[in-house]
Amino acid sequence: MKLEVRKVPESEPEMVEIRYHWITDEVQELISFVKSRQGQLTASRDGQRFEIPVMDLFYAESVDDQVFLYTAHDSFEIRMKLYELEELLRNRHFLRASKSMLVNLMKITSIRPALNGRFTAILKNGEEVIISRKYVPGLKQILKGGDSE
């Protein structure tokens, strides 16, 4: 695929144009990436594609090599690895809460202790997710105003 990067004057809008012959996996990946940078994720449910605003996401979970996105009442599958999603959602209020989960800090109402030193985050839709002790320093770092890495 040919790549063209061109500087434009400030009077012209910045844009990404994807020219394709067929929507292949590669093209779809590029579209998803650009959309995610604009605050939307492309995911599917029952074979249908949906554009999900990142701000509507409550958490993302990896189950048996598949990654699922959860909004207040729905779940969708996204064709992406959890670490790729984590990278994409960096600086968008998402925290790695456990080995298999990312949680949106803007959707947490409170945190309470679970047994064995772990914590449970109670989300605005009433769901609960575990925050492993290992990821608590990352959470504190974000809350202090820094990046989790």
Place this chain on the structure above:
Amino acid sequence: MIREKLKEPLIRIVRLYTLQVTLISVLLIILGKLLDSSRVFSYEAFFSPLLYALIGTLATLITHTDKEISMKGLIIRKVVTLLLVEAAIIFIAVRSDTIPTEQKWVIPGIAIGIIVVFLLSNIIMYFSDKKEARKLSADIVRYQREYLKGKQ
């Protein structure tokens, strides 16, 4: 960040250790007064709470896992930890010349005392976690408020 990640479990281990030293010291005073009040010890006796707490903390580390375990798995691990501590401390008590294990109530007393210390240290650690969770909750609410204020 790696330093931060190591700091967290280290603080937890030190906190558990000092808590156990305190609880064991109190337990030794109570058991000693009840079961063997006439005995006189040398300064070395001050080492025993440090040693017993070390055993308790090490047993916790042996059974510790980073994996996300179920409630059943967690209870099994706690029971295994307790049994390890019981076995190690009773073994030391039997081998020691200073602990009168020949007396009928000494070994059951130690065994019950270990359970009490184990339960108390778990309960206190839970309340300490609860305090930390309360602070995290308050920080999250502040974080959300600051972000929303910044957006307006």
